Amino acid sequence: MERRGQAIGIGLVVLSAIGYAGTPTLAALAYEAGINVPTTLTLRFGAAALLAWPFLLLRREAGLPRSHLGGLALAGALFVANTSTFFLAIRYAPASTVAAIFYSYPAIVTLLAVLWLGERLTLVRAIALALAMIGCLLTLGFDFEGADGRGMLLAFASACLYAGYIVVSSRVVRGLSVVRASTWIMSGMALMFAAFALLSGSLDLSFQPRGWLVLATMVVASTVVAVLAFLAGVMRLGPARASIIATLEPVMAVALAAVVLREDIGLMRALGGLAILTAVVLLRLPVADAPARPALDATGDGGHGS
Numbered sequence: 001m002e003r004r005g006q007a008i009g010i011g012l013v014v015l016s017a018i019g020y021a022g023t024p025t026l027a028a029l030a031y032e033a034g035i036n037v038p039t040t041l042t043l044r045f046g047a048a049a050l051l052a053w054p055f056l057l058l059r060r061e062a063g064l065p066r067s068h069l070g071g072l073a074l075a076g077a078l079f080v081a082n083t084s085t086f087f088l089a090i091r092y093a094p095a096s097t098v099a100a101i102f103y104s105y106p107a108i109v110t111l112l113a114v115l116w117l118g119e120r121l122t123l124v125r126a127i128a129l130a131l132a133m134i135g136c137l138l139t140l141g142f143d144f145e146g147a148d149g150r151g152m153l154l155a156f157a158s159a160c161l162y163a164g165y166i167v168v169s170s171r172v173v174r175g176l177s178v179v180r181a182s183t184w185i186m187s188g189m190a191l192m193f194a195a196f197a198l199l200s201g202s203l204d205l206s207f208q209p210r211g212w213l214v215l216a217t218m219v220v221a222s223t224v225v226a227v228l229a230f231l232a233g234v235m236r237l238g239p240a241r242a243s244i245i246a247t248l249e250p251v252m253a254v255a256l257a258a259v260v261l262r263e264d265i266g267l268m269r270a271l272g273g274l275a276i277l278t279a280v281v282l283l284r285l286p287v288a289d290a291p292a293r294p295a296l297d298a299t300g301d302g303g304h305g306s
Helices: 002-032 037-058 066-089 095-102 105-116 123-140 149-172 178-200 210-237 239-245 248-260 267-283
Strands: none
Touching: 002 210, 002 239, 002 248, 037 178, 037 210, 066 095, 066 149, 066 178, 095 149, 105 123, 105 149, 105 239, 123 239, 123 267, 149 210, 149 239, 178 210, 210 239, 248 267
Protein backbone atom coordinates (compact mmCIF):
# COMPACT_ATOMS: atom_id res chain seq x y z
CA MET A 1 0.00 0.00 0.00
CA GLU A 2 2.87 2.31 0.83
CA ARG A 3 4.54 1.56 -2.50
CA ARG A 4 1.29 2.38 -4.30
CA GLY A 5 1.03 5.67 -2.43
CA GLN A 6 4.59 6.57 -3.43
CA ALA A 7 3.89 5.66 -7.07
CA ILE A 8 0.86 7.95 -7.00
CA GLY A 9 3.00 10.67 -5.41
CA ILE A 10 5.61 10.38 -8.18
CA GLY A 11 2.87 10.54 -10.80
CA LEU A 12 1.42 13.68 -9.20
CA VAL A 13 4.80 15.45 -9.11
CA VAL A 14 5.45 14.48 -12.75
CA LEU A 15 2.01 15.88 -13.66
CA SER A 16 2.90 19.07 -11.79
CA ALA A 17 6.24 19.28 -13.64
CA ILE A 18 4.42 18.98 -16.97
CA GLY A 19 2.12 21.82 -15.96
CA TYR A 20 4.92 24.09 -14.76
CA ALA A 21 7.03 23.20 -17.80
CA GLY A 22 4.50 24.91 -20.02
CA THR A 23 5.02 28.25 -18.26
CA PRO A 24 8.07 29.50 -20.26
CA THR A 25 6.44 28.72 -23.61
CA LEU A 26 3.10 30.17 -22.52
CA ALA A 27 4.87 33.24 -21.11
CA ALA A 28 6.61 33.76 -24.46
CA LEU A 29 3.25 33.52 -26.25
CA ALA A 30 1.72 35.91 -23.70
CA TYR A 31 4.45 38.49 -24.30
CA GLU A 32 3.89 38.16 -28.06
CA ALA A 33 0.21 38.95 -27.43
CA GLY A 34 1.22 42.14 -25.61
CA ILE A 35 0.72 41.05 -21.98
CA ASN A 36 3.29 42.43 -19.53
CA VAL A 37 4.69 40.51 -16.55
CA PRO A 38 2.64 42.13 -13.70
CA THR A 39 -0.57 41.69 -15.70
CA THR A 40 0.29 38.08 -16.52
CA LEU A 41 0.98 37.17 -12.89
CA THR A 42 -2.08 39.02 -11.56
CA LEU A 43 -4.49 37.41 -14.03
CA ARG A 44 -2.80 34.01 -13.74
CA PHE A 45 -3.16 33.63 -9.99
CA GLY A 46 -6.38 35.67 -9.74
CA ALA A 47 -8.19 33.50 -12.26
CA ALA A 48 -6.71 30.33 -10.74
CA ALA A 49 -8.05 31.29 -7.31
CA LEU A 50 -11.48 32.13 -8.73
CA LEU A 51 -11.53 28.77 -10.51
CA ALA A 52 -10.63 26.89 -7.34
CA TRP A 53 -13.01 28.65 -4.94
CA PRO A 54 -16.25 26.98 -6.19
CA PHE A 55 -14.75 23.54 -5.47
CA LEU A 56 -13.76 24.72 -2.01
CA LEU A 57 -17.27 26.04 -1.35
CA LEU A 58 -18.86 22.81 -2.57
CA ARG A 59 -16.66 20.89 -0.14
CA ARG A 60 -17.66 23.33 2.62
CA GLU A 61 -14.02 24.03 3.39
CA ALA A 62 -13.94 27.78 2.75
CA GLY A 63 -13.10 28.58 6.36
CA LEU A 64 -9.51 28.65 7.53
CA PRO A 65 -8.40 27.92 11.12
CA ARG A 66 -6.53 30.82 12.69
CA SER A 67 -3.63 28.52 13.47
CA HIS A 68 -2.93 28.24 9.73
CA LEU A 69 -3.22 31.89 8.75
CA GLY A 70 0.35 32.85 9.53
CA GLY A 71 1.85 29.76 7.90
CA LEU A 72 -0.14 30.09 4.69
CA ALA A 73 0.67 33.80 4.52
CA LEU A 74 4.36 32.94 4.87
CA ALA A 75 4.13 30.27 2.14
CA GLY A 76 2.40 32.69 -0.21
CA ALA A 77 4.91 35.46 0.53
CA LEU A 78 7.82 33.09 -0.17
CA PHE A 79 6.30 32.08 -3.51
CA VAL A 80 5.70 35.70 -4.52
CA ALA A 81 9.24 36.65 -3.49
CA ASN A 82 10.62 33.68 -5.43
CA THR A 83 8.75 34.68 -8.60
CA SER A 84 9.74 38.34 -8.26
CA THR A 85 13.44 37.67 -7.71
CA PHE A 86 13.47 35.18 -10.61
CA PHE A 87 12.07 37.73 -13.08
CA LEU A 88 14.37 40.43 -11.68
CA ALA A 89 17.41 38.16 -12.04
CA ILE A 90 16.73 37.80 -15.77
CA ARG A 91 17.28 41.57 -16.10
CA TYR A 92 20.93 41.11 -15.09
CA ALA A 93 21.84 37.61 -16.31
CA PRO A 94 21.06 35.30 -19.26
CA ALA A 95 17.90 33.27 -18.75
CA SER A 96 19.88 30.02 -19.04
CA THR A 97 22.23 31.09 -16.23
CA VAL A 98 19.33 32.16 -14.01
CA ALA A 99 17.49 28.89 -14.63
CA ALA A 100 20.58 26.76 -13.99
CA ILE A 101 21.20 28.49 -10.65
CA PHE A 102 17.51 28.36 -9.73
CA TYR A 103 17.35 24.59 -10.23
CA SER A 104 19.80 24.14 -7.37
CA TYR A 105 16.70 24.37 -5.15
CA PRO A 106 16.31 20.55 -4.75
CA ALA A 107 19.68 20.49 -3.00
CA ILE A 108 18.54 23.28 -0.68
CA VAL A 109 15.23 21.52 -0.02
CA THR A 110 17.07 18.28 0.77
CA LEU A 111 19.35 20.09 3.22
CA LEU A 112 16.40 21.79 4.93
CA ALA A 113 14.45 18.51 5.06
CA VAL A 114 17.39 16.74 6.72
CA LEU A 115 18.08 19.54 9.22
CA TRP A 116 14.49 20.60 9.97
CA LEU A 117 12.16 17.73 9.09
CA GLY A 118 14.34 14.83 10.15
CA GLU A 119 14.45 13.14 6.72
CA ARG A 120 17.32 10.73 6.01
CA LEU A 121 19.86 11.48 3.28
CA THR A 122 20.43 7.94 1.99
CA LEU A 123 23.03 6.97 -0.62
CA VAL A 124 20.33 6.41 -3.26
CA ARG A 125 18.82 9.82 -2.62
CA ALA A 126 22.25 11.51 -2.69
CA ILE A 127 23.06 9.89 -6.06
CA ALA A 128 19.65 10.86 -7.42
CA LEU A 129 20.15 14.44 -6.25
CA ALA A 130 23.58 14.64 -7.92
CA LEU A 131 22.20 13.22 -11.19
CA ALA A 132 19.31 15.68 -11.11
CA MET A 133 21.64 18.65 -10.60
CA ILE A 134 23.98 17.52 -13.40
CA GLY A 135 20.98 16.88 -15.64
CA CYS A 136 19.67 20.40 -15.06
CA LEU A 137 23.03 21.94 -15.94
CA LEU A 138 23.27 19.89 -19.14
CA THR A 139 19.66 20.65 -20.08
CA LEU A 140 19.75 24.38 -19.39
CA GLY A 141 23.38 25.15 -20.15
CA PHE A 142 25.42 27.64 -18.16
CA ASP A 143 26.32 30.88 -19.93
CA PHE A 144 28.24 33.49 -17.93
CA GLU A 145 28.36 35.91 -20.84
CA GLY A 146 26.34 39.02 -20.06
CA ALA A 147 25.81 38.04 -16.42
CA ASP A 148 26.80 40.09 -13.41
CA GLY A 149 26.86 39.37 -9.71
CA ARG A 150 23.42 40.85 -9.10
CA GLY A 151 21.70 38.49 -11.51
CA MET A 152 23.43 35.41 -10.12
CA LEU A 153 22.76 36.44 -6.52
CA LEU A 154 19.07 37.09 -7.29
CA ALA A 155 18.81 33.71 -9.03
CA PHE A 156 20.24 31.96 -5.97
CA ALA A 157 17.93 33.97 -3.71
CA SER A 158 15.01 32.78 -5.86
CA ALA A 159 16.12 29.17 -5.42
CA CYS A 160 16.37 29.60 -1.63
CA LEU A 161 12.95 31.25 -1.47
CA TYR A 162 11.32 28.49 -3.50
CA ALA A 163 12.99 25.84 -1.36
CA GLY A 164 11.64 27.64 1.70
CA TYR A 165 8.16 27.67 0.14
CA ILE A 166 8.25 23.90 -0.41
CA VAL A 167 9.47 23.09 3.09
CA VAL A 168 7.20 25.60 4.83
CA SER A 169 4.20 24.36 2.84
CA SER A 170 4.89 20.81 3.96
CA ARG A 171 4.76 21.93 7.59
CA VAL A 172 2.17 24.66 7.97
CA VAL A 173 -0.77 23.16 6.08
CA ARG A 174 -1.13 20.14 8.34
CA GLY A 175 -4.75 19.16 8.75
CA LEU A 176 -5.86 21.01 5.61
CA SER A 177 -6.97 19.40 2.37
CA VAL A 178 -4.82 20.04 -0.71
CA VAL A 179 -7.68 21.99 -2.32
CA ARG A 180 -8.11 24.28 0.70
CA ALA A 181 -4.40 24.93 1.16
CA SER A 182 -3.67 25.61 -2.52
CA THR A 183 -6.74 27.82 -2.97
CA TRP A 184 -5.79 30.06 -0.06
CA ILE A 185 -2.15 30.20 -1.18
CA MET A 186 -3.13 31.13 -4.75
CA SER A 187 -5.58 33.74 -3.42
CA GLY A 188 -2.82 35.34 -1.37
CA MET A 189 -0.50 35.40 -4.40
CA ALA A 190 -3.23 36.98 -6.54
CA LEU A 191 -3.79 39.77 -3.98
CA MET A 192 -0.06 40.50 -3.69
CA PHE A 193 0.53 40.62 -7.46
CA ALA A 194 -2.65 42.66 -8.01
CA ALA A 195 -1.59 45.18 -5.36
CA PHE A 196 1.83 45.57 -7.02
CA ALA A 197 0.31 45.90 -10.50
CA LEU A 198 -2.19 48.54 -9.37
CA LEU A 199 0.28 50.55 -7.28
CA SER A 200 2.87 50.52 -10.08
CA GLY A 201 0.27 51.35 -12.73
CA SER A 202 1.36 48.34 -14.79
CA LEU A 203 -1.98 46.52 -14.96
CA ASP A 204 -2.89 46.64 -18.66
CA LEU A 205 -5.77 44.70 -20.24
CA SER A 206 -5.39 46.17 -23.72
CA PHE A 207 -3.58 43.12 -25.13
CA GLN A 208 -4.50 41.06 -28.18
CA PRO A 209 -7.60 38.80 -27.88
CA ARG A 210 -5.51 35.64 -28.38
CA GLY A 211 -3.79 36.50 -25.12
CA TRP A 212 -6.89 35.37 -23.23
CA LEU A 213 -6.55 31.85 -24.65
CA VAL A 214 -2.89 31.76 -23.62
CA LEU A 215 -3.80 32.96 -20.12
CA ALA A 216 -6.61 30.40 -19.83
CA THR A 217 -4.16 27.59 -20.64
CA MET A 218 -1.63 28.99 -18.17
CA VAL A 219 -4.28 29.25 -15.43
CA VAL A 220 -5.62 25.70 -15.82
CA ALA A 221 -2.52 23.66 -16.73
CA SER A 222 0.40 25.65 -15.31
CA THR A 223 -1.26 26.94 -12.14
CA VAL A 224 -4.33 25.10 -10.82
CA VAL A 225 -3.30 21.59 -11.91
CA ALA A 226 0.41 22.21 -11.24
CA VAL A 227 -0.05 23.65 -7.74
CA LEU A 228 -2.61 21.05 -6.65
CA ALA A 229 -0.63 18.12 -8.04
CA PHE A 230 2.65 19.27 -6.48
CA LEU A 231 1.21 19.78 -3.00
CA ALA A 232 -0.53 16.40 -3.22
CA GLY A 233 2.74 14.81 -4.35
CA VAL A 234 4.69 16.39 -1.49
CA MET A 235 2.07 14.99 0.86
CA ARG A 236 2.98 11.45 -0.21
CA LEU A 237 6.72 11.76 -0.86
CA GLY A 238 8.01 14.50 1.43
CA PRO A 239 9.61 17.73 0.16
CA ALA A 240 13.10 16.36 -0.62
CA ARG A 241 12.07 13.53 -2.95
CA ALA A 242 9.33 15.62 -4.57
CA SER A 243 11.73 18.46 -5.38
CA ILE A 244 14.24 16.08 -6.98
CA ILE A 245 11.53 14.54 -9.18
CA ALA A 246 10.36 18.06 -10.06
CA THR A 247 13.67 18.61 -11.89
CA LEU A 248 11.89 16.92 -14.80
CA GLU A 249 10.38 20.36 -15.36
CA PRO A 250 13.29 21.88 -17.38
CA VAL A 251 13.49 18.73 -19.53
CA MET A 252 9.80 18.96 -20.35
CA ALA A 253 10.06 22.72 -20.83
CA VAL A 254 12.83 22.22 -23.41
CA ALA A 255 10.81 19.49 -25.17
CA LEU A 256 7.71 21.69 -25.27
CA ALA A 257 9.68 24.67 -26.58
CA ALA A 258 11.14 22.42 -29.28
CA VAL A 259 7.65 21.37 -30.42
CA VAL A 260 5.83 24.72 -30.10
CA LEU A 261 8.59 27.28 -30.65
CA ARG A 262 10.77 25.12 -32.94
CA GLU A 263 13.81 25.38 -30.66
CA ASP A 264 16.71 22.95 -31.09
CA ILE A 265 17.27 20.32 -28.37
CA GLY A 266 20.81 19.08 -29.07
CA LEU A 267 22.89 16.24 -27.61
CA MET A 268 23.76 17.88 -24.26
CA ARG A 269 20.12 18.59 -23.47
CA ALA A 270 19.21 15.02 -24.37
CA LEU A 271 21.91 13.71 -22.01
CA GLY A 272 20.66 16.06 -19.30
CA GLY A 273 17.16 14.69 -19.69
CA LEU A 274 18.48 11.13 -19.44
CA ALA A 275 20.33 11.98 -16.21
CA ILE A 276 17.19 13.44 -14.64
CA LEU A 277 15.05 10.48 -15.74
CA THR A 278 17.63 8.17 -14.15
CA ALA A 279 17.34 10.15 -10.90
CA VAL A 280 13.56 9.71 -10.94
CA VAL A 281 13.92 5.95 -11.49
CA LEU A 282 16.34 5.73 -8.56
CA LEU A 283 13.83 7.45 -6.31
CA ARG A 284 11.24 4.85 -7.28
CA LEU A 285 13.45 2.13 -5.77
CA PRO A 286 12.88 0.51 -2.33
CA VAL A 287 10.34 1.94 0.06
CA ALA A 288 13.05 1.74 2.71
CA ASP A 289 14.39 4.94 1.17
CA ALA A 290 11.33 6.81 2.47
CA PRO A 291 11.81 9.51 5.12
CA ALA A 292 12.52 8.19 8.59
CA ARG A 293 9.95 10.64 9.93
CA PRO A 294 7.36 11.49 7.26
CA ALA A 295 7.13 15.19 6.59
CA LEU A 296 3.45 14.89 5.80
CA ASP A 297 0.54 12.83 6.95
CA ALA A 298 -1.24 11.28 3.98
CA THR A 299 -4.71 11.23 5.47
CA GLY A 300 -7.77 10.22 3.58
CA ASP A 301 -8.89 13.81 2.94
CA GLY A 302 -5.51 14.84 1.57
CA GLY A 303 -4.50 16.57 4.78
CA HIS A 304 -0.87 17.54 5.40
CA GLY A 305 1.14 16.41 8.33
CA SER A 306 4.25 16.90 10.44
